[in-house]
Amino acid sequence: MTGFVKRLFSESTLIPVVSILIGLILGAVIMLAGHYNPFLAYGSLFAKAFGDMYNFGETIRQITPYIFTGLAVAFAFRTGLFNIGAEGQFIMGAVAAACVGVLLDAPWFLHVPLALAASALAGGLWGSIVGYLKAARGVHEVITTIMLNWIALHAANYIVRTALLEKGMARSKYIQESAWLSSPGLSELFDHARIHYGVLIALALSVLFYYVLWKTRQGYELRAVGFNPDASEYAGINVKSTFVKTMFISGLFAGVGGACEVMGVFHYQTINAAFPGYGLMGIAVALIGRNTAVGVVLGAVLIGVLTYGASGMKFGAGVPEELIHVVIALVIFFVAAGGMVELLIRRFRKKNGTVH
Amino acid sequence: MPNEFAVEMKGIAKRFPGIVANDDIHLQVRKGEIHALLGENGAGKTTLMNILFGLYQPDEGEIRIHGQTVKITDPKKAIDLGIGMIHQHFMLVEPYTVLQNIILGAEPRRGVMISYKKALARIGELSDKYGLHVDPHRTIREISVGMQQRVEILKTLYRGADILIFDEPTAVLTPQEIQELMAIMRKLADEGKTIILITHKLKEIMAIADRVTIIRRGRVVDSLPVRDTTAEELAAKMVGRNVSFVIEKKEAQPGETILEIDNLTAFDDRGCQALRGLSLEVRSGEILGIAGVEGNGQRELIEVLTGLRKASSGEIRLRGRAVQNESPRRIAEAKVGYIPEDRQKRGLVLDFCVGENLVLKNYYAPPFCKRGLLRYDEIFGHAAGLIGEYDIRTPDEKTPARALSGGNQQKVIVAREVACEPDLLIATQPTRGLDVGAIEFIHRKLIEQRDKGKAVLLYSLELDEILNLSDRIAVMYEGRIVGILDPRKTNEQEIGLLMSGGHKGEREETA
Ligand SMILES: Nc1ncnc2c1ncn2[C@@H]1O[C@H](COP(=O)(O)OP(=O)(O)OP(=O)(O)O)[C@@H](O)[C@H]1O
Numbered sequence: 001m002t003g004f005v006k007r008l009f010s011e012s013t014l015i016p017v018v019s020i021l022i023g024l025i026l027g028a029v030i031m032l033a034g035h036y037n038p039f040l041a042y043g044s045l046f047a048k049a050f051g052d053m054y055n056f057g058e059t060i061r062q063i064t065p066y067i068f069t070g071l072a073v074a075f076a077f078r079t080g081l082f083n084i085g086a087e088g089q090f091i092m093g094a095v096a097a098a099c100v101g102v103l104l105d106a107p108w109f110l111h112v113p114l115a116l117a118a119s120a121l122a123g124g125l126w127g128s129i130v131g132y133l134k135a136a137r138g139v140h141e142v143i144t145t146i147m148l149n150w151i152a153l154h155a156a157n158y159i160v161r162t163a164l165l166e167k168g169m170a171r172s173k174y175i176q177e178s179a180w181l182s183s184p185g186l187s188e189l190f191d192h193a194r195i196h197y198g199v200l201i202a203l204a205l206s207v208l209f210y211y212v213l214w215k216t217r218q219g220y221e222l223r224a225v226g227f228n229p230d231a232s233e234y235a236g237i238n239v240k241s242t243f244v245k246t247m248f249i250s251g252l253f254a255g256v257g258g259a260c261e262v263m264g265v266f267h268y269q270t271i272n273a274a275f276p277g278y279g280l281m282g283i284a285v286a287l288i289g290r291n292t293a294v295g296v297v298l299g300a301v302l303i304g305v306l307t308y309g310a311s312g313m314k315f316g317a318g319v320p321e322e323l324i325h326v327v328i329a330l331v332i333f334f335v336a337a338g339g340m341v342e343l344l345i346r347r348f349r350k351k352n353g354t355v356h
Numbered sequence: 357m358p359n360e361f362a363v364e365m366k367g368i369a370k371r372f373p374g375i376v377a378n379d380d381i382h383l384q385v386r387k388g389e390i391h392a393l394l395g396e397n398g399a400g401k402t403t404l405m406n407i408l409f410g411l412y413q414p415d416e417g418e419i420r421i422h423g424q425t426v427k428i429t430d431p432k433k434a435i436d437l438g439i440g441m442i443h444q445h446f447m448l449v450e451p452y453t454v455l456q457n458i459i460l461g462a463e464p465r466r467g468v469m470i471s472y473k474k475a476l477a478r479i480g481e482l483s484d485k486y487g488l489h490v491d492p493h494r495t496i497r498e499i500s501v502g503m504q505q506r507v508e509i510l511k512t513l514y515r516g517a518d519i520l521i522f523d524e525p526t527a528v529l530t531p532q533e534i535q536e537l538m539a540i541m542r543k544l545a546d547e548g549k550t551i552i553l554i555t556h557k558l559k560e561i562m563a564i565a566d567r568v569t570i571i572r573r574g575r576v577v578d579s580l581p582v583r584d585t586t587a588e589e590l591a592a593k594m595v596g597r598n599v600s601f602v603i604e605k606k607e608a609q610p611g612e613t614i615l616e617i618d619n620l621t622a623f624d625d626r627g628c629q630a631l632r633g634l635s636l637e638v639r640s641g642e643i644l645g646i647a648g649v650e651g652n653g654q655r656e657l658i659e660v661l662t663g664l665r666k667a668s669s670g671e672i673r674l675r676g677r678a679v680q681n682e683s684p685r686r687i688a689e690a691k692v693g694y695i696p697e698d699r700q701k702r703g704l705v706l707d708f709c710v711g712e713n714l715v716l717k718n719y720y721a722p723p724f725c726k727r728g729l730l731r732y733d734e735i736f737g738h739a740a741g742l743i744g745e746y747d748i749r750t751p752d753e754k755t756p757a758r759a760l761s762g763g764n765q766q767k768v769i770v771a772r773e774v775a776c777e778p779d780l781l782i783a784t785q786p787t788r789g790l791d792v793g794a795i796e797f798i799h800r801k802l803i804e805q806r807d808k809g810k811a812v813l814l815y816s817l818e819l820d821e822i823l824n825l826s827d828r829i830a831v832m833y834e835g836r837i838v839g840i841l842d843p844r845k846t847n848e849q850e851i852g853l854l855m856s857g858g859h860k861g862e863r864e865e866t867a
């Protein structure tokens with residue numbers, strides 16, 4: 001119990017929390033400067049996000065993909081890789097699920113797992129290209145992931161257009177109902193919100209994330225490589241294949257996330273003109289969550305609530321939705337600049353004479 | 357005289373979770389003296405100096421600099437007070453040049469531009485005054501460790517330091533470089549700089565220090581002028597018992613050949629040929645020492661042997677099986693243990709806990725891992741055993757390796773590699789940074805391995821260590837073995853001559 005309390009006040013938990021608070025306060029200052037009422041604004045944000053069952057369900061729907069992409073980014077981070085490509089892996093997963101969902105006829109107990117497996121494979125392979133290029137050619141992952149994001153975007157559009165297109169629409173045909181992750185019961189409970197079983201998959205994968213990282217041989221290896229590749233090489237760990245494996249698992253997380261959007265929310269895949277943005281937001285989620293499983297889930301909740309509640313702010317307090325993005329950006333900024341916040345906390349503690 | 361002491365630390369206490377690193381420490385350093393700090397691994401020397409340099413805040417105690425009570429809140433404050441620290445692990449920006457590193461954060465400016473000219477002139481002045489010659493335009497990557505250390509010293513002098521702290525400066529240096537550093541330190545002291553020197557090498561203290569303060573388990577045991585004491589007395593005060601400097605060992609009983617190296621060639625990082633047809637044999641039940649001036653291919657030889665570098669030709673056989681260019685894992689599995697030279701770069705994952713580090717070589721095998729799952733109860737049980745056996749000073753096995761003192765980090769590596777009971781143990785600088793008591797212990801461990809019929813390949817820059825431990829000495833020069841010597845029939849002069857490429861040819865075969 002005291003251990004838990006200590007943990008609660010340890011720097012690694014305090015820093016993100018304080019950063020978030022600073023972000024929100026600065027956001028309030030900006031609102032004040034724009035002659036908006038920050039209390040009303042934040043109030044209506046939370047009212048929107050949690051006010052009724054429907055919106056609560058929709059908030060959870062919003063949070064779900066962030067968990068997936070957050071896990072993807074955090075996992076790669078643990079091996080010292082900066083995966084900006086969750087976006088592309090997410091898209092590849094989505095289109096794979098769309099293909100299986102549209103083109104295949106199967107009973108649900110086969111169809112759903114098959115679609116999920118296809119998306120995991122697609123996302124994973126898309127990620128391992130990055131790992132492979134890094135291992136074999138030494139190309140930096142930031143460059144390859146960014147390029148692969150674009151390739152994924154256009155490749156997915158091409159696939160939808162040529163193989164899955166609904167005539168006259170900028171999207172694919174509907175996937176078979178047997179491949180749906182939506183549940184009428186669950187939806188009913190939340191007043192017809194588009195909440196779906198994907199959130200359970202996301203939570204399950206968070207547990208898997210923790211388990212793989214801390215309990216398995218693979219996790220030991222990838223953490224070792226992330227901390228010190230030279231010592232890992234000395235220890236006999238195959239650093240290069242660790243890159244590939246890590247990126248496969250990382251991409252898998254994002255890919256399944258993409259599938260859940262298709263199978264749970266839309267039931268089709270649109271032709272995207274721009275990135276849906278879940279992958280990039282995953283970087284923020286991982287940062288806020290400090291690359292831990294629990295942290296990622298909490299980070300996803302935060303970002304999900306803020307983005308979904310933004311429209312509430314607009315209606316409730318007349319604050320432009322853009323401003324909420326500024327607030328999110330501020331939060332991310334302060335989390336990323338953790339060193340700064342750390343200093344602040346230390347100062348504060350010293351003044352109060354607390355010994356750590 | 358109120359200003360007699362450059363540094364006074366009074367009643368300093370510093371506690372870390374589970375450990376009291378400094379416990380009521382008093383330290384007085386006179387102006388212009390070289391003051392040695394001596395103490396066991398983990399005694400709290402580095403912690404005390406980190407406090408003086410503002411990296412840690414003491415929990416209790418007072419610091420006076422030149423008689424003034426000060427609060428050193430951070431290194432910047434320390435620098436303002438004229439304190440400089442040369443850390444054991446250098447803090448240089450590798451892709452930058454020497455010049456850029458020296459002025460980093462203290463750039464002389466003309467408007468918004470950095471005035472390199474001014475900086476160069478000032479550095480030139482300092483180099484001449486103290487004999488610290490470096491090429492300011494080379495990058496840190498390109499220069500030797502000894503040179504990098506000079507850069508660190510120049511960095512502190514450039515910031516106007518008149519109190520210099522050296523934390524185990526000689527641990528990473530070659531004997532030649534040590535001589536040069538000693539001369540530099542002497543010069544600095546003669547010019548009125550105050551020097552605090554942490555070292556485990558009693559010889560160095562006897563040779564250069566004016567005064568020595570001995571710390572044991574966070575407390576000061578004694579502080580006395582060096583001329584009133586002897587190395588033996590210092591060692592005894594430090595570890596609390598008599599330490600034997602002579603290594604007792606039985607006659608070696610060499611058996612079958614474990615390692616055979618045949619005509620090995622390999623390139624170094626810059627693509628120059630580092631090994632030029634090297635041949636060597638190591639038998640079971642013997643310690644073979646490799647002597648040589650740094651940079652004659654020793655590092656490359658060891659990297660090739662352990663699978664970390666590719667051989668371009670030649671053969672390496674372990675018990676008759678060719679293993680050249682196999683992976684480090686395969687070679688380790690052929691029962692080769694390896695204590696690497698650079699403990700923080702190769703030997704440890706500093707952010708892993710002690711327990712995890714102690715299984716770095718066999719975490720994937722039972723009993724530590726079953727069906728892909730790690731068994732932490734086994735891992736920590738194993739760690740607890742080794743921590744006891746090797747006297748690794750750590751609060752527990754779950755402490756990150758980063759929190760251990762330098763010497764205790766080294767003990768973790770040695771414990772891990774010896775515990776695997778390898779047929780061939782490659783030990784490079786195995787006692788770097790260890791206190792005399794720990795050195796004695798490690799030496800006994802190496803001899804114990806030998807007596808168990810294992811083969812030990814020892815590489816050390818310290819000729820004493822090679823001479824005392826080895827049963828045969830192989831001298832390396834320009835990528836070849838130029839002579840095999842019997843340590844009982846040779847001396848430093850003969851080895852030195854061979855090491856510098858002196859008289860080649862004549863090889864003595866031992867029985
Ligand atoms: N940052 C830290 N966190 C926790 N414990 C620490 C930390 N730094 C040092 N310690 C502990 O304090 C003790 C003193 O360490 P210190 O590094 O001062 O030893 P030392 O005398 O320099 O030893 P060595 O000769 O091995 O370098 C050690 O037991 C070490 O584990």
Ligand SMILES: [Mg+2]
Nearest residue numbers: 401402761762
């Ligand atoms: Mg130390």
